[in-house]
């Protein structure tokens with residue numbers, strides 16, 4: 001099969017894909033089972049350890065289960081890399097195409113690993129990804145991965161991909177029963193808001209054995225806390241502050 005015909009076969013396969021809902025759910029559950037059985041890291045559906053290798057395992061399982069191996073063939077020797085990002089705090093995943101200085105093309109699928117870890121605590125609210133409710137972390141990971149697989153397929157077949165566009169949504173719906181292209185994962189911002197910590201909150205934390213009190217200036221993976229300090233940098237309110245980057249879990253709301 002030539003690279004061009006592999007791409008055409010893949011495009012035909014996704015555009016003509018038809019399967020009853022139960023068949024799709026069955027295949028998705030089979031992949032869930034495959035990951036749990038074959039991963040060297042994921043030990044349970046609410047796993048606490050994951051490795052980029054697991055994404056590769058999922059790619060193979062989805063490519064076989066839904067695309068008859070056509071994705072691998074359409075890649076035509078170009079590399080597909082997998083990455084877990086603890087820093088992505090809004091998107092559940094991304095798929096990108098890169099061209100190296102030497103003119104070599106490769107693709108990269110990234111999954112926001114930390115955002116998955118934020119959810120699925122015992123007291124947490126329900127979580128949906130791509131419009132489907134997820135019972136556990138691995139289900140949410142699968143939904144994100146399916147979404148990224150559609151991005152990859154679109155890039156391979158049509159050189160561009162847009163999950164806000166009808167073609168993407170049509171494919172995601174027929175192949176994976178997705179009803180939306182968004183997620184309702186628990187973001188750090190929400191997690192922090194839940195504990196009452198938000199931008200502007202007065203918080204305390206321990207730094208090198210000393211308790212410090214300051215105000216939250218920014219919230220991402222960590223909070224940026226400004227603590228008044230005569231040696232610090234001058235801010236627009238005329239006072240001097242020193243900046244501390246503190247993991248949100250280490251912060252406590254100051255009493256007053």
Ligand SMILES: [Zn+2]
Pocket residue numbers: 147151162163181
């Ligand atoms: Zn997308």
